[in-house]
Amino acid sequence: MNIDIGRWKHVFKLDPDRDISDSALERVCMSGTDAVMVGGTTGVTFDNTVDLLSRIRRFEVPCVLEISDHDAIVPGFDMYLIPVVLNAGNPDFVVGQHHRAVKEYGPMMQWDQIAAEGYVILNSGSSAARVTEARTELQADDVVAYARIAEKLFRFPVFYVEYSGMFGDMDLVKRAAAQLERTRLFYGGGIDGPDKARLASEAAHTIIVGNAVYENLDRALETVRATQE
Amino acid sequence: MNIDIGRWKHVFKLDPDRDISDSALERVCMSGTDAVMVGGTTGVTFDNTVDLLSRIRRFEVPCVLEISDHDAIVPGFDMYLIPVVLNAGNPDFVVGQHHRAVKEYGPMMQWDQIAAEGYVILNSGSSAARVTEARTELQADDVVAYARIAEKLFRFPVFYVEYSGMFGDMDLVKRAAAQLERTRLFYGGGIDGPDKARLASEAAHTIIVGNAVYENLDRALETVRATQE
Numbered sequence: 260m261n262i263d264i265g266r267w268k269h270v271f272k273l274d275p276d277r278d279i280s281d282s283a284l285e286r287v288c289m290s291g292t293d294a295v296m297v298g299g300t301t302g303v304t305f306d307n308t309v310d311l312l313s314r315i316r317r318f319e320v321p322c323v324l325e326i327s328d329h330d331a332i333v334p335g336f337d338m339y340l341i342p343v344v345l346n347a348g349n350p351d352f353v354v355g356q357h358h359r360a361v362k363e364y365g366p367m368m369q370w371d372q373i374a375a376e377g378y379v380i381l382n383s384g385s386s387a388a389r390v391t392e393a394r395t396e397l398q399a400d401d402v403v404a405y406a407r408i409a410e411k412l413f414r415f416p417v418f419y420v421e422y423s424g425m426f427g428d429m430d431l432v433k434r435a436a437a438q439l440e441r442t443r444l445f446y447g448g449g450i451d452g453p454d455k456a457r458l459a460s461e462a463a464h465t466i467i468v469g470n471a472v473y474e475n476l477d478r479a480l481e482t483v484r485a486t487q488e
Numbered sequence: 489m490n491i492d493i494g495r496w497k498h499v500f501k502l503d504p505d506r507d508i509s510d511s512a513l514e515r516v517c518m519s520g521t522d523a524v525m526v527g528g529t530t531g532v533t534f535d536n537t538v539d540l541l542s543r544i545r546r547f548e549v550p551c552v553l554e555i556s557d558h559d560a561i562v563p564g565f566d567m568y569l570i571p572v573v574l575n576a577g578n579p580d581f582v583v584g585q586h587h588r589a590v591k592e593y594g595p596m597m598q599w600d601q602i603a604a605e606g607y608v609i610l611n612s613g614s615s616a617a618r619v620t621e622a623r624t625e626l627q628a629d630d631v632v633a634y635a636r637i638a639e640k641l642f643r644f645p646v647f648y649v650e651y652s653g654m655f656g657d658m659d660l661v662k663r664a665a666a667q668l669e670r671t672r673l674f675y676g677g678g679i680d681g682p683d684k685a686r687l688a689s690e691a692a693h694t695i696i697v698g699n700a701v702y703e704n705l706d707r708a709l710e711t712v713r714a715t716q717e
Contacts, residue, residue, distance in 0.1 A: 353579055353582045354582060411602070413604065
């Protein structure tokens with residue numbers, strides 16, 4: 260499948276470590292979202308990733324894997340997104356784990372199916388922040404600088420502003436997005452229904468809806484149309 | 489001046505913190521080298537960088553700055569190279585310092601004059617290794633994986649294998665260079681005369697001659713022709 264990240268406005272993110280019923284999964288995959296991203300911070304294994312992929316594959320929606328653990332790299336996704344956590348305190352999450360994965364899988368990697376995401380994690384209370392030892396005390400100027408680094412120095416196709424579990428500062432997101440010419444700004448965090456989806460879509464190029472799928476599916480599904488308005 | 493890194497085979501690297509006479513500098517700049525790179529690990533200041541630039545500018549050779557300290561970013565170079573130390577143990581040298589510099593200078597940066605270098609530092613005894621807390625215990629497979637990351641994930645124009653003060657393993661360098669399609673492999677370390685220049689040129693795309701300029705200038709100058717043979 261030919262994947263064009265540049266056209267994504269809305270993405271559902273599903274966590275292999277969380278349960279979802281067949282009927283809920285069908286509604287997510289048939290929602291009109293631009294893609295389903297599989298990924299999580301903890302408890303992601305090869306087995307639960309394969310299982311979720313095979314269930315999503317019953318539908319036509321593009322399905323991409325955001326790699327969080329190199330033991331859970333499963334073949335058969337349309338694309339692979341590799342987070343590079345720009346504000347990680349632990350260099351393992353900037354390049355260390357990537358190095359181990361590329362050392363092991365490098366010769367068989369299909370690089371045209373792989374895209375790096377320059378991540379900035381902003382919610383200090385999230386598990387993503389804890390695991391990566393992220394320096395979350397950032398002002399808008401800091402995030403703008405990371406956006407420039409992601410696009411200009413690292414030439415990443417994606418710059419991902421992650422508030423993970425809380426709705427973030429949309430002015431900050433808007434300022435960062437305004438710096439970017441080609442790199443796409445993904446925003447994730449606290450989009451629990453159509454109102455926040457609308458606000459986030461005005462600030463970011465692409466919005467990611469995750470937790471809401473598990474917490475209030477009806478409202479999560481309404482975020483798709485809100486993004487397209 | 490239009491700078492094409494892709495054509496460089498030989499570069500002299502001059503350290504603003506070391507003394508060089510006018511006559512020695514003239515011989516370096518008139519040697520036929522493809523470029524003079526200004527850079528060092530310690531003691532680099534705005535003043536000594538300006539001073540060296542203004543002396544090199546009397547000649548026509550392309551002159552680029554490898555930024556090591558954001559207080560020593562001097563305008564007027566033909567190009568700016570920004571090291572990203574892929575095997576740094578301290579995340580400051582992967583992206584932290586870059587972030588502070590871009591935060592301060594971002595709005596006025598001319599990105600078409602800036603290129604990132606994915607560095608791997610391999611001599612554990614060098615000051616570059618100490619300062620960056622580099623993980624230097626690397627096998628050829630590790631360096632090949634870093635080369636892939638530099639080109640495929642980060643899309644850096646330069647992958648720099650730095651043995652800093654010792655002549656490295658040319659088989660390792662050759663294997664890493666063989667992985668690269670567009671990214672240029674720079675090799676630096678221990679090139680003290682034409683024989684090593686020849687060996688290094690067979691393995692790397694571009695060789696960097698630094699210390700030899702200060703230790704034995706006649707032999708250093710012979711490395712230019714050795715590279716062109």
